[in-house]
Amino acid sequence: MIAFLRRLLRLLRLCASGARGRIGLVYLVAVLALGFAGIWISVRIIAWNAAFYNALQQVNGAEILAQIGVFGLLTAASATLYLVGRYLQKLLEITWRQRITEIALDRWLRDQAYWRLRAGNGSEVEIDNPDQRIADDCRIFVERATGEGLEFIQALVAVVSYFAVLWGLSTFTLAFDVGGVNVEIPRYMVWAAPIYVALASGLTHWLGAPLKLLNFEQQKREANFRFALAHLREAAEAVALHRGEAAERRSLDVHFAAIAANWRSLIRREFILGCFTRPYMQTVLRIPMFLALPAFIAGKVTLGGLMQVASAFSNVVTTLSWFIFSYRDLAELAATASRLDQFLLETDTAAAGKTGALSVFPSADGALRLKGVRLEAPNGDVIAQLPDLTATPGSCLWIKGPSGLGKSTLIKAIAGLWPHGAGTIERPSGILAFLPQRPYTPLGGITAAALYPAPEDENAAERARRVLEGLGRDPESEQSSSSASAQLGLSGGELQKLALRRLMEERPDWAFLDEPTSAMDEESERSALVALRATLPRSALVIVSHRRPAGLEEVIELDLGSCRRS
Numbered sequence: 057m058i059a060f061l062r063r064l065l066r067l068l069r070l071c072a073s074g075a076r077g078r079i080g081l082v083y084l085v086a087v088l089a090l091g092f093a094g095i096w097i098s099v100r101i102i103a104w105n106a107a108f109y110n111a112l113q114q115v116n117g118a119e120i121l122a123q124i125g126v127f128g129l130l131t132a133a134s135a136t137l138y139l140v141g142r143y144l145q146k147l148l149e150i151t152w153r154q155r156i157t158e159i160a161l162d163r164w165l166r167d168q169a170y171w172r173l174r175a176g177n178g179s180e181v182e183i184d185n186p187d188q189r190i191a192d193d194c195r196i197f198v199e200r201a202t203g204e205g206l207e208f209i210q211a212l213v214a215v216v217s218y219f220a221v222l223w224g225l226s227t228f229t230l231a232f233d234v235g236g237v238n239v240e241i242p243r244y245m246v247w248a249a250p251i252y253v254a255l256a257s258g259l260t261h262w263l264g265a266p267l268k269l270l271n272f273e274q275q276k277r278e279a280n281f282r283f284a285l286a287h288l289r290e291a292a293e294a295v296a297l298h299r300g301e302a303a304e305r306r307s308l309d310v311h312f313a314a315i316a317a318n319w320r321s322l323i324r325r326e327f328i329l330g331c332f333t334r335p336y337m338q339t340v341l342r343i344p345m346f347l348a349l350p351a352f353i354a355g356k357v358t359l360g361g362l363m364q365v366a367s368a369f370s371n372v373v374t375t376l377s378w379f380i381f382s383y384r385d386l387a388e389l390a391a392t393a394s395r396l397d398q399f400l401l402e403t404d405t406a407a408a409g410k411t412g413a414l415s416v417f418p419s420a421d422g423a424l425r426l427k428g429v430r431l432e433a434p435n436g437d438v439i440a441q442l443p444d445l446t447a448t449p450g451s452c453l454w455i456k457g458p459s460g461l462g463k464s465t466l467i468k469a470i471a472g473l474w475p476h477g478a479g480t481i482e483r484p485s486g487i488l489a490f491l492p493q494r495p496y497t498p499l500g501g502i503t504a505a506a507l508y509p510a511p512e513d514e515n516a517a518e519r520a521r522r523v524l525e526g527l528g529r530d531p532e533s534e535q536s537s538s539s540a541s542a543q544l545g546l547s548g549g550e551l552q553k554l555a556l557r558r559l560m561e562e563r564p565d566w567a568f569l570d571e572p573t574s575a576m577d578e579e580s581e582r583s584a585l586v587a588l589r590a591t592l593p594r595s596a597l598v599i600v601s602h603r604r605p606a607g608l609e610e611v612i613e614l615d616l617g618s619c620r621r622s
């Protein structure tokens with residue numbers, strides 16, 4: 057419980073931070089003010105009950121009509137306050153959701169947390185389904201936290217107001233005999249309300265406790281299923297070529313079966329909880345009248361008084377029962393807050409955990425220098441022990457060696473993404489560009505692919521045209537699209553050509569290229585590398601490839617085949 061409140065406060069503080077968060081606070085205050093005005097109207101309606109039923113008892117036609125008018129005004133005011141309050145509450149939700157999503161995205165992208173916390177990269181913690189945490193958990197958290205939080209604050213204020221009314225009204229005493237002893241309970245209606253609700257809340261918590269874990273698990277399984285579907289969409293071509301439909305179907309069925317199994321446990325538990333809360337909800341408004349009947353029969357209150365006490369009592373009980381009525385939503389809030397809080401804490405500390413025994417420093421003279429570098433897998437297994445090496449600006453370094461000996465890992469280590477191992481890497485200064493083994497294209501179509509990762513500026517169209525020249529793709533005729541690389545309609549070699557052209561536009565001082573021409577024929581490879589050298593005559597090129605890079609002169613070789621793992 058304490059842990060839940062701490063998490064809740066931590067997350068709410070983040071929602072309310074920054075300029076946007078403070079605008080949300082203004083909405084919050086307005087919604088609360090409207091809520092309190094609504095409570096005042098409810099208190100007025102309790103008083104109206106007495107006036108109306110007393111007029112009925114006295115068969116006073118004029119007074120009955122006047123009270124109907126008062127009722128109309130009170131309900132109109134109450135409806136207006138409710139509607140405006142709901143509208144502002146929705147604005148509050150989107151404002152705070154925007155803020156917390158902003159923070160989640162910042163932390164996820166900052167210091168490459170999205171890479172460090174990925175399964176298999178050696179982080180002690182792995183974040184499952186980060187996309188769900190950013191998209192769904194941020195939304196559910198804000199909706200539930202603001203909804204339940206506002207209701208809780210209003211319930212607190214309401215309960216005090218209704219209690220005061222009930223205290224003033226239920227002056228009568230309940231007297232009965234227990235084994236010949238006369239027991240008298242003064243203001244018994246006042247005591248009955250909290251005792252009744254406390255017992256019911258205890259029972260609700262006991263019956264509903266497993267719901268938090270079940271909700272947590274349900275959200276996770278739903279996200280796994282969604283991810284499996286998105287993965288199939290991305291890999292559509294490969295799956296179709298493998299005729300892998302049956303295998304995909306089996307995997308999707310397993311994911312869905314997991315959803316259904318947890319869902320069954322979830323609804324079983326909700327059913328058990330409902331067996332108590334449903335009848336409770338239905339009786340909670342009737343019980344007060346039955347409890348007040350002894351006083352009415354004894355002639356201590358009028359019909360109006362009875363209705364007024366019953367109304368005050370049911371307001372107290374309904375308000376105190378907030379915990380019972382909201383239990384399901386609170387369980388969902390607890391599950392979501394715990395996932396989101398863990399995500400934000402882990403992504404915040406991901407940067408701190410990036411140092412390993414393999415150190416990467418900026419080099420003093422602008423050269424790339426490897427000193428005693430040993431590359432290891434995250435579990436400590438040695439991948440390669442490298443010879444010391446220096447590559448000066450403008451030089452060309454060819455890293456070769458059989459598959460699996462650590463060529464790509466070395467590039468990742470230079471990029472600062474691979475801390476596992478020992479030794480020192482002095483990183484050159486200037487603009488460093490890295491081309492991964494599989495060329496990447498973002499969502500957004502061919503122009504976005506041609507410009508990535510540079511932002512669109514006034515020269516964007518011209519740059520895109522230059523990058524796409526000779527690839528048979530015209531940015532002018534492009535439809536806006538959110539499709540990924542598979543839908544760009546480029547062959548593997550063309551994608552590599554596009555990646556190299558993009559690099560030429562970037563004009564880096566150092567280009568680290570991991571098998572940049574592996575999908576090209578020899579002639580295309582030669583002309584691509586000659587063009588690269590001609591465009592970037594002063595840049596250093598560090599190329600990982602199985603074949604000697606064609607068309608390049610004065611190549612320094614680093615053969616990882618000669619430094620096999622120990």
Ligand SMILES: Nc1ncnc2c1ncn2[C@@H]1O[C@H](COP(=O)(O)OP(=O)(O)OP(=O)(O)O)[C@@H](O)[C@H]1O
Nearest residue numbers: 176177433434439458459460461462463464465466
């Ligand atoms: N995240 C990881 N966890 C464990 N081992 C890893 C991880 N990433 C790479 N390795 C291991 O490190 C070794 C080197 O991999 P790397 O991709 O650097 O090889 P490579 O020389 O570039 O191979 P190729 O020529 O096939 O691209 C491999 O044995 C690989 O299994």
